[in-house]
Amino acid sequence: MVLEALEREGVELIFGYPGGANLPIYQHLPDHPKLKHILVRHEQGAAHMADGYARACGKPGVVFATSGPGALNLVTGLATAYMDSVPMIAITGQVASTQVGRDAFQETDVIGATSSVTKHSYLVTNINQLPRVIHEAFHIATTGRPGPVLIDICKDVQQADAPNVPPERLEIPGYKLNGHVNLDHAKAAAIALAEAERPVVLAGHGVLLSHAEAELREFAEKAAAPVGTTLLGIGAFPVNHPLSLHMTGFMGTGWNLKAVQNADVLMMVGMRVDDRVTAKLAGFAPNVKTFIHIDIDGSEMGKNVRPHIELVADAKLALKAMIPHLPEPEKSRGTWLAQIDAWREEHPLKYTHSNGHLQPQDVLIDMYKRCRNEAIVVADVGQNQIWAALWWNYDRPGLFLNSGGSGTMGFALPAAIGAKFARPELDVWCVAGEGGFVMTAQELSVAVEHQLDVKIVLLNNFSLGMVRQFQDDFYGGVRSQVDLTHMPDFVKLAEAYGLPALRVDKFADIGPAMDAAERTKGPFLIDFRIDPEANVYPIVPLGKTLNDFWEAPDQ
Amino acid sequence: MSKPAAIPVVPPHPTAPAAPAGSSSPRSGEDGVDRLRVLSLVVEDGPGTLSKVSGLIRRRGFHVRAISVGPSREPGLFRMTLTVDSGHAEVDQVRKQLERLVEVVEVEDLTGHDVHSRELVVARVAAADLSDLIERGAKVLHSSPTGTTVEFAGDGSEVGDFVEDLRRHGVQDVVRSGPVVMRRSA
Numbered sequence: 172m173v174l175e176a177l178e179r180e181g182v183e184l185i186f187g188y189p190g191g192a193n194l195p196i197y198q199h200l201p202d203h204p205k206l207k208h209i210l211v212r213h214e215q216g217a218a219h220m221a222d223g224y225a226r227a228c229g230k231p232g233v234v235f236a237t238s239g240p241g242a243l244n245l246v247t248g249l250a251t252a253y254m255d256s257v258p259m260i261a262i263t264g265q266v267a268s269t270q271v272g273r274d275a276f277q278e279t280d281v282i283g284a285t286s287s288v289t290k291h292s293y294l295v296t297n298i299n300q301l302p303r304v305i306h307e308a309f310h311i312a313t314t315g316r317p318g319p320v321l322i323d324i325c326k327d328v329q330q331a332d333a334p335n336v337p338p339e340r341l342e343i344p345g346y347k348l349n350g351h352v353n354l355d356h357a358k359a360a361a362i363a364l365a366e367a368e369r370p371v372v373l374a375g376h377g378v379l380l381s382h383a384e385a386e387l388r389e390f391a392e393k394a395a396a397p398v399g400t401t402l403l404g405i406g407a408f409p410v411n412h413p414l415s416l417h418m419t420g421f422m423g424t425g426w427n428l429k430a431v432q433n434a435d436v437l438m439m440v441g442m443r444v445d446d447r448v449t450a451k452l453a454g455f456a457p458n459v460k461t462f463i464h465i466d467i468d469g470s471e472m473g474k475n476v477r478p479h480i481e482l483v484a485d486a487k488l489a490l491k492a493m494i495p496h497l498p499e500p501e502k503s504r505g506t507w508l509a510q511i512d513a514w515r516e517e518h519p520l521k522y523t524h525s526n527g528h529l530q531p532q533d534v535l536i537d538m539y540k541r542c543r544n545e546a547i548v549v550a551d552v553g554q555n556q557i558w559a560a561l562w563w564n565y566d567r568p569g570l571f572l573n574s575g576g577s578g579t580m581g582f583a584l585p586a587a588i589g590a591k592f593a594r595p596e597l598d599v600w601c602v603a604g605e606g607g608f609v610m611t612a613q614e615l616s617v618a619v620e621h622q623l624d625v626k627i628v629l630l631n632n633f634s635l636g637m638v639r640q641f642q643d644d645f646y647g648g649v650r651s652q653v654d655l656t657h658m659p660d661f662v663k664l665a666e667a668y669g670l671p672a673l674r675v676d677k678f679a680d681i682g683p684a685m686d687a688a689e690r691t692k693g694p695f696l697i698d699f700r701i702d703p704e705a706n707v708y709p710i711v712p713l714g715k716t717l718n719d720f721w722e723a724p725d726q
Numbered sequence: 727m728s729k730p731a732a733i734p735v736v737p738p739h740p741t742a743p744a745a746p747a748g749s750s751s752p753r754s755g756e757d758g759v760d761r762l763r764v765l766s767l768v769v770e771d772g773p774g775t776l777s778k779v780s781g782l783i784r785r786r787g788f789h790v791r792a793i794s795v796g797p798s799r800e801p802g803l804f805r806m807t808l809t810v811d812s813g814h815a816e817v818d819q820v821r822k823q824l825e826r827l828v829e830v831v832e833v834e835d836l837t838g839h840d841v842h843s844r845e846l847v848v849a850r851v852a853a854a855d856l857s858d859l860i861e862r863g864a865k866v867l868h869s870s871p872t873g874t875t876v877e878f879a880g881d882g883s884e885v886g887d888f889v890e891d892l893r894r895h896g897v898q899d900v901v902r903s904g905p906v907v908m909r910r911s912a
Contacts, residue, residue, distance in 0.1 A: 286778055287785050291828045294774065311828065345770060345831040470822035477816065 172298070172335045173262065173324065174203045176305040179337065182233050183207060184224065184592055186217035190237025191277055193264030195329035197235075209592070209621070212613040214241050216585040218248020219611065222257050223586030226572045227547055228593035231258035231312045238264050239277030242323070243284060247579055250288035252319040254576025255403060256376060258312040259319035261289075268296040268325040281323045290318030291346075298331035306337045315348045316468045317380060349467055352484040352492040360438065360463045360480045361394075361496040367436035367461070369507045370396040373419055373448070376403035376575070377441015377466060383487035384408070384568045387440065390490050395500040397511055399427040401442050402560055403575035409566040416511070421450045421711040421720075422557045425518025428709070428717040430511050431456050438463040441486040444475045445576070452476075454716030465489045518709070520561055521723045528702030529676055531555070531630045535562045537681045538600055538628055541689060546598035547572065547590045551583035551607035553637040555630045557707045559602045570597075581610030584627065588614060591623045598689075599624065605631040605658055605698075615668040618694040626688045627696040629661060632703045640706045644721075645713045661698040672696040761813065762791060763820045764843070764907055767806040768798055768832040775829040779806065786823050787813040792904030803831060807906050840910045845885040846903040850875045852896030859895070862888065873898055881905075 173196050185208045189197040211217040214236045221232025236242050242263040252259045266275040282292050291311050293304045308320040364370045378387055384407055391398045391414050398408040399416030416427040437459045449455035464478035472481045482489045522532045535558055550559040550573040563571055574582040587601035618625050635653040642650050665672030673684045688695040708723035769775050783790055792809040812820050821835045852873045868875040878888045
């Protein structure tokens with residue numbers, strides 16, 4: 172009955188792993204050829220694949236796992252999706268309802284273990300609940316602020332039979348959607364922004380989730396307001412647009428941080444305003460007279476920054492409502508935009524080209540040339556993530572995926588696999604450090620088994636680079652447990668998994684290796700041995716304000 | 727390139743966790759009394775509801791000071807009355823976060839409203855002469871040669887005073903409920 176219900180919800184792909192408590196579902200899987208099942212090598216891989224799938228195509232990713240360890244292995248993946256508001260359905264097997272609470276074999280309180288990392292969860296102990304629960308779960312996962320929903324189904328329920336009739340209409344009294352835009356607030360916000368002397372707009376993941384990029388651009392151009400994005404909002408505004416401030420936050424661009432810190436009106440759209448965006452909260456945007464916050468989740472209002480004007484609404488609807496009320500921008504706007512241009516020239520992104528080592532930026536700049544504005548790039552977590560974000564150069568949205576809120580190492584490879592399943596027509600590049608890569612490297616088997624064109628750009632610096640950088644700069648220069656010289660030979664590792672690979676340690680070899688990756692059908696890995704001392708810049712020292720960012724040292 | 731526009735100084739800055747409009751000095755109390763919110767919830771009657779509510783409260787850094795739960799007028803729905811310390815969060819976060827739970831159908835913040843707030847205390851005391859307690863409204867539930875069990879209902883301070891008074895009577899055991907709270911009708 173589970174499988175029929177999934178078909179009814181339009182599911183085509185499931186990432187999963189069978190085990191004792193979900194075998195009744197797997198028994199019937201061959202009877203449902205429309206449901207393609209991808210056998211992962213670890214349940215965490217399944218969760219990240221479903222996550223990457225959902226981020227790439229917008230449909231909820233679906234995961235199967237068995238009880239106990241199987242379900243617990245999903246927890247990191249659920250948390251990753253939850254923090255970044257990604258729609259996902261996790262269906263876990265549970266011991267028989269008569270066994271619950273008796274510490275049966277592979278029994279874990281999965282609802283208890285996952286309730287803090289899911290939008291909602293259900294324990295199904297009776298077959299008659301199942302059609303309603305599955306229908307509700309998809310509704311909750313995909314509407315409002317999306318998120319993962321877990322359905323824990325007792326084994327005896329999986330084996331039971333009952334009329335499989337979904338409810339005719341959804342009745343979830345405790346689930347309310349914030350659909351309506353408060354027009355008074357929208358008008359006030361539009362006027363406040365247009366009449367500001369020094370307005371700044373910051374756009375987060377919510378803009379991408381509501382497909383509000385066109386509205387954001389129209390709004391920004393009409394208001395002559397510069398726009399920055401959060402790490403997860405990358406792609407919400409064209410980076411090459413004259414009004415672009417690129418990425419904000421404690422590793423954001425210098426001209427973005429200058430703009431935020433000097434703004435008099437700051438409008439934050441579809442974002443949580445977390446500590447990585449604000450750095451030291453008390454010193455965040457200290458000159459702002461009017462904070463405007465737009466988010467579909469009302470609990471974000473005042474959670475970190477108390478807005479003067481709040482709009483609890485979908486970003487697209489809110490921006491649409493605001494645009495007609497935008498007056499002519501304030502006359503002094505040209506001065507402000509010229510100032511931002513000056514900051515852009517004063518604080519450009521830069522790196523050391525020529526110290527004899529291969530620089531990660533050299534690799535990424537070459538990769539992005541090949542992306543031609545239309546490949547999906549999935550980054551892992553750490554220095555590789557920020558480098559990939561800062562050197563991003565697209566005008567199109569929705570093609571840069573990473574674990575922003577949760578910062579889950581090991582995300583990139585399985586998420587890239589999921590993204591390739593979702594968008595087989597697009598090239599998919601996976602950018603990872605060697606530390607995160609080995610956390611989920613077993614999923615290479617999946618890429619090989621399905622001959623997925625996922626090109627893996629390993630930025631190998633023989634250490635936990637971001638942690639090493641923090642230790643060097645903020646923890647007394649004590650390098651403690653960050654040395655990763657004892658790692659597999661990644662070319663041989665790739666060969667062992669059955670995919671071709673190359674090693675590159677010279678600038679001149681980047682192009683030929685990338686050519687080979689592009690020419691090759693199926694997965695390909697390049698082990699780029701980069702400068703072990705390469706750092707991420709700009710960076711705001713821990714505990715400091717956005718004003719205090721450090722830039723890359725001059726060559 | 728022109729100079730940056732003059733930057734006005736605009737204290738106080740609203741980025742620190744702040745009070746909702748209309749409330750004054752929200753976090754002045756050392757004892758945390760100012761952080762207490764009294765919330766009346768309508769929740770789904772299900773085995774997971776209480777753990778979802780309490781888990782959320784813990785996760786967000788709040789703290790339950792009192793709780794009472796019972797069936798509501800509607801079948802399938804329960805009424806939960808919570809007194810919650812909002813911790814370091816903006817006080818209104820307690821309501822907003824609870825509203826996000828699918829099991830929570832309705833949240834009303836009754837803090838500072840005109841309400842009936844009633845608590846129940848049941849106590850066993852050694853003394854035989856309880857006329858003063860009975861005069862205050864206590865009811866004898868059980869008497870035996872070793873002691874007397876009484877109950878008393880009132881608002882929080884009445885129950886607090888009553889419990890204080892019990893000491894003089896050689897109190898052997900006390901159980902006290904969380905408040906149940908209802909808006910006063912106009």
